[in-house]
Amino acid sequence: MAPVAGLGWLSLPGGTVLLKTFIIGILLGVAAAAAALYLYPVVDQHREASIVSVGPNGRNVESFHVNVPMDRVLVGAHGNNEPLPAGLNWPTDELLQDIRVELFKIRNARDTVVGVAARTAAKKGPEDVIDWVLHLPARGSVFVNMRPEALDGGYRKGELRAGSREFGQLGGVMTERWVPDTSGEEDAPAGRIELVTTFVGRLEAN
Amino acid sequence: MKYLLTLLLGLVSGAAMFAAAMIYNPFVADRGISPLAVTDSELITLSFSNVPSDAIVFTNDGDSQKKPFPEKVLQLWEAPIRQSSAMATVMRDARGQTAGVGVKFSSLSERTRLLRGEALVDSVWYIYLPERGSLFIEQFENHWTFFRDVGLPAYRSGAKNWKGNWIGDLTAGPEALGTAAVTGGTGSLQGLHMLGVESLSARAYSADNGPVSAEGRLLIELPAGSENVEIAAPDQ
Numbered sequence: 001m002a003p004v005a006g007l008g009w010l011s012l013p014g015g016t017v018l019l020k021t022f023i024i025g026i027l028l029g030v031a032a033a034a035a036a037l038y039l040y041p042v043v044d045q046h047r048e049a050s051i052v053s054v055g056p057n058g059r060n061v062e063s064f065h066v067n068v069p070m071d072r073v074l075v076g077a078h079g080n081n082e083p084l085p086a087g088l089n090w091p092t093d094e095l096l097q098d099i100r101v102e103l104f105k106i107r108n109a110r111d112t113v114v115g116v117a118a119r120t121a122a123k124k125g126p127e128d129v130i131d132w133v134l135h136l137p138a139r140g141s142v143f144v145n146m147r148p149e150a151l152d153g154g155y156r157k158g159e160l161r162a163g164s165r166e167f168g169q170l171g172g173v174m175t176e177r178w179v180p181d182t183s184g185e186e187d188a189p190a191g192r193i194e195l196v197t198t199f200v201g202r203l204e205a206n
Numbered sequence: 207m208k209y210l211l212t213l214l215l216g217l218v219s220g221a222a223m224f225a226a227a228m229i230y231n232p233f234v235a236d237r238g239i240s241p242l243a244v245t246d247s248e249l250i251t252l253s254f255s256n257v258p259s260d261a262i263v264f265t266n267d268g269d270s271q272k273k274p275f276p277e278k279v280l281q282l283w284e285a286p287i288r289q290s291s292a293m294a295t296v297m298r299d300a301r302g303q304t305a306g307v308g309v310k311f312s313s314l315s316e317r318t319r320l321l322r323g324e325a326l327v328d329s330v331w332y333i334y335l336p337e338r339g340s341l342f343i344e345q346f347e348n349h350w351t352f353f354r355d356v357g358l359p360a361y362r363s364g365a366k367n368w369k370g371n372w373i374g375d376l377t378a379g380p381e382a383l384g385t386a387a388v389t390g391g392t393g394s395l396q397g398l399h400m401l402g403v404e405s406l407s408a409r410a411y412s413a414d415n416g417p418v419s420a421e422g423r424l425l426i427e428l429p430a431g432s433e434n435v436e437i438a439a440p441d442q
Contacts (some may be wrong), residue, residue, distance in 0.1 A: 018212050025216015026223065033224040037321050043314040046285035073280045074263045074294055087276035088263065091296050093304040095336050101294055101307055103263065105280070105287065113284040116292050118309040120334050129392050131340050133332040137290045137313035141330040143342035145391045162389035164330060164344040164380075 029155040045138040050059070051109045059200040061173060064134065065103040065179075068188040073103035073116070106134060106195070115139075117195075131160065132174065132195070138163030142197070144174045154178060160199060172199035229354055234323030240375050240425065241383035242403045248428045251300040252333065254308060256406060256420035258293070262307070266291035272416040289314040295331055297424075306335035315346055324380070325350040331404075331424070339393020341426070343402050345386030348378040356411050366413040376405045388426050402426040 050062045067070075075084040078097035083090060090096075100121045108114045117165035122129040128148035135141045146158030155175045163170055180191040242249065258264035260277045265274045267288045268281040282290055290313040299305040308331055315326035321324035331343035351374055360368035378384045381401050390398035403425045 021209050021212045022216040025213040026220035029217040029220020030224045033221040042318045042320055043316050045316055048286055076262060085276050085279040087278060095304050096307055101306055103292055116287055116311055118332055122334055131391055135311035135330060137287055161391050162342045182335045
């Protein structure tokens with residue numbers, strides 16, 4: 001058989017064995033890469049253990065909060081003299097002048113950051129709109145439409161309109177409340193926005 | 207020794223062949239035309255810039271390709287939110303006029319399966335349209351074809367950038383035909399359950415800084431018989 005150009009090493013002693021070794025190497029390489037991709041998670045979200053208590057009616061109660069001002073990401077509103085972050089250019093369109101958008105980091109009851117949230121307040125004629133979206137990366141998101149009127153104790157209450165993943169089949173309510181800090185500590189936040197969710201499976205909710 | 211070297215060479219070659227086959231897998235193709243592009247139902251069309259520096263605010267862990275904007279915005283560096291981003295942006299209607307404001311939260315999805323051509327991102331939109339009401343959009347996006355057609359060529363180019371015209375749908379579920387679940391919150395949209403699709407049109411991309419020229423678009427299909435909001439026929 002005529003030698004093939006570039007494969008002269010096959011004619012060396014043990015050349016055929018080398019070729020077989022190379023082919024086995026290729027097969028092993030393909031298998032190893034496939035196995036690694038299959039077994040090793042490309043994305044592995046960090047999880048904090050949920051702190052959920054069960055209400056007397058079987059509903060799951062979970063508490064979150066926002067430390068103000070340190071957890072504020074965005075405070076955007078028309079005519080806001082102290083926009084956050086510094087350098088923010090809130091759009092000047094007249095259409096958006098009655099909208100206030102805030103973005104926050106949200107913390108669990110252990111004061112650990114577990115997600116991000118948006119609070120949008122808008123005024124349309126006599127109607128006030130206050131909506132919350134909480135996004136917990138390892139778990140899912142919730143969309144809550146608050147009733148604008150405050151209840152006794154400074155609470156505002158809203159209903160879960162939609163949820164994703166873990167919260168997709170849930171119904172229930174969420175309350176928001178401003179709790180000023182009274183500790184007097186030097187590095188303490190000015191206060192916190194307390195959010196308490198009370199969710200239950202949608203079938204049970206109906 | 208030469209057998210060991212040959213085996214190692216084979217292993218590396220095999221892994222490289224696998225990577226090439228995975229990236230250029232002909233069975234992982236664009237889904238083609240958007241399922242909402244051929245609907246008879248009425249649509250809401252909203253567009254927004256996908257370039258972080260065009261947003262009102264964009265933030266992530268600060269070490270990712272897309273840079274936070276404005277520079278001094280609080281970054282999402284804590285472990286549970288390190289693989290997430292948040293954006294607030296102006297939403298425009300089909301005529302390019304301001305229609306409202308949108309907030310998008312995105313997180314890398316643990317359901318990502320590169321073997322199946324799925325580079326997934328879990329995301330939600332909150333959109334407030336002053337003249338219509340509020341919307342909540344839940345979706346997962348597949349960025350695989352964007353990575354293959356835009357990101358990878360940018361990395362491989364000498365100048366570390368890509369220019370061209372890439373248009374594709376990002377939304378891959380969770381609703382039928384790979385559409386997003388849309389819920390109306392307030393106003394004339396209150397109580398409506400709709401379908402949506404987010405698409406991306408990219409013209410320039412930098413391997414170092416992400417999108418340079420890119421526009422996103424949301425198509426939302428209104429349920430039949432609902433009161434009309436601003437209607438825009440799909441333009442492609």
